Amino acid sequence: MMGKQTEGGFKLEQRHGKARVRVARVWRNKPDGPHVIVEWCVSISLLSECLTAYTRGDNSDIVATDTMKNTVYAKAKECVEQVSVEDFAVLLAKHFTSLYQQVTCAIVNIVEKPWERVSVDGETHEHGFKLGSERHTTEVILEKSGALRMTSGIEGLAVLKTTKAQKEVTKRNIIMCKDTDIISLPLPLNMPRRIRSMILNTHLLHHCLKSGFEGFIRDKYTALPDTRERILATEITASWRYLYESIFSIPLKPLYFTERYLNVKKVLTDTFYGPPKEGIYSPSVQSTLYDMAKTVLKSFPDIAAVQLKMPNLHFLPVNLSNKDGTIVKFEDDVYVPTDEPHGSIQATLSRLWSKM
Ligand SMILES: O=c1[nH]c(=O)c2[nH]c(=O)[nH]c2[nH]1
Numbered sequence: 425m426m427g428k429q430t431e432g433g434f435k436l437e438q439r440h441g442k443a444r445v446r447v448a449r450v451w452r453n454k455p456d457g458p459h460v461i462v463e464w465c466v467s468i469s470l471l472s473e474c475l476t477a478y479t480r481g482d483n484s485d486i487v488a489t490d491t492m493k494n495t496v497y498a499k500a501k502e503c504v505e506q507v508s509v510e511d512f513a514v515l516l517a518k519h520f521t522s523l524y525q526q527v528t529c530a531i532v533n534i535v536e537k538p539w540e541r542v543s544v545d546g547e548t549h550e551h552g553f554k555l556g557s558e559r560h561t562t563e564v565i566l567e568k569s570g571a572l573r574m575t576s577g578i579e580g581l582a583v584l585k586t587t588k589a590q591k592e593v594t595k596r597n598i599i600m601c602k603d604t605d606i607i608s609l610p611l612p613l614n615m616p617r618r619i620r621s622m623i624l625n626t627h628l629l630h631h632c633l634k635s636g637f638e639g640f641i642r643d644k645y646t647a648l649p650d651t652r653e654r655i656l657a658t659e660i661t662a663s664w665r666y667l668y669e670s671i672f673s674i675p676l677k678p679l680y681f682t683e684r685y686l687n688v689k690k691v692l693t694d695t696f697y698g699p700p701k702e703g704i705y706s707p708s709v710q711s712t713l714y715d716m717a718k719t720v721l722k723s724f725p726d727i728a729a730v731q732l733k734m735p736n737l738h739f740l741p742v743n744l745s746n747k748d749g750t751i752v753k754f755e756d757d758v759y760v761p762t763d764e765p766h767g768s769i770q771a772t773l774s775r776l777w778s779k780m
Pocket residue numbers: 637648707708709710736767
C-alpha cells in the first residue's frame with residue numbers, strides 16, 4: 425500500500441515511517457497484585473500528502489520519523505490500564521490519522537515478544553517471566569475516514585507429531601480399529617479396486633495412522649515412496665483478518681483481542697494434534713492446514729479470513745550401511761531432522777461473503 429501523487433507527467437508512490445521501535449510497558453496497578461509486562465516491536469508507515477518533500481526538498485509536510493518513534497513511548501505511557509497489542513496499534517493509527525492533516529492512512533505493525541509468567545514451586549510468580557517461543561503479531565491499516573483493516577497473527581509456532589501406525593498396514597489387509605486395538609484381516613484377492621480403495625480410505629483406517637503422504641503424481645524424477653508413517657513437523661505462521669471494517673465497530677471489551685489470540689492459537693494447535701490419545705490422521709500438510717483454517721473460521725464469527733504458512737520440515741529416515749553390512753536400518757526410529765530444503769505450503773481460507 426502506497427500514497428500516490430502525480431507531478432510533471434510522473435506518478436510517485438510513497439510512504440514513510442519508523443521501523444522496529446522497541447518498547448516495553450509494565451503495569452503495576454494493584455498494590456499486591458502480579459505485575460504485567462509486554463514487549464513490543466512497533467513499525468509505523470504513514471501515507472501522507474508530502475509530495476514536495478520528494479520533488480522540491482520542502483519538508484514542511486513531513487511527519488518526522490523521530491516523532492513517530494517518540495509517539496510510541498508517549499502513547500505507551502498514556503496506557504494506564506493494560507491494553508492488547510491490537511488496541512495499541514489502533515490507538516497509534518488513530519493518533520497519526522487524526523492529528524496530521526497530511527496523513528491519509530496509517531499502517532501499524534507490531535510484534536509482541538512472548539514473555540510468559542513463570543511458576544516457582546508450582547506457584548505463579550508475581551513478577552518473574554521467561555521468554556516463550558511463538559510471537560503474537562498484528563497489522564492495523566487505518567484510513568482518515570475511519571475505514572479499517574485489522575489482522576492478527578502468530579509467528580514461529582513450532583509443532584510436531586511423531587506418529588506411529590500401530591501395526592504395519594499393507595494394501596493386502598483390511599485394518600479395523602477398536603479404540604487402540606487393531607485387527608488385521610486379509611482383503612479378498614478378487615475385491616474390485618474401487619471397493620478396496622474405499623476401505624483403505626475409511627475414517628476408521630485413518631484413525632490408526634497419524635500422518636502420511638501417498639498417491640501423489642509419480643514421474644521419472646519421483647523418488648519419494650508413498651508413506652503412511654512419518655513425522656509431521658512445521659513452524660506455523662498464521663494471520664487472520666477481522667471483520668471490523670471501521671474504527672467504530674471494534675469490540676471495546678478490555679483485552680478482547682488478547683483472548684481471541686489465545687483461543688485461535690488453541691484451535692490451531694488442537695486441530696493439528698487431534699485428541700490426546702487417538703490423534704488425527706494427516707494425509708498431507710495441505711489437508712491438515714485446511715482443517716486448521718476451517719476450524720478457525722467455524723469457531724470465530726468475527727474472523728473473515730485466515731492465512732496459514734506451514735513449511736514441511738522434513739525428518740529424513742536414517743539407513744546406513746558399509747561393506748560389512750547394515751549399520752542402521754530405519755524402523756520408524758532414527759531420523760535426520762532438517763529445515764533446508766523444506767516443503768513450502770501456504771493457503772488463505774476466507775468466507776465467501778467477506779471482502780478480501
Ligand atoms: O504433506 C506433504 N505435501 C506435499 O506437497 C509434499 N511433497 C512432498 O515431497 N512431501 C509432501 N508432503
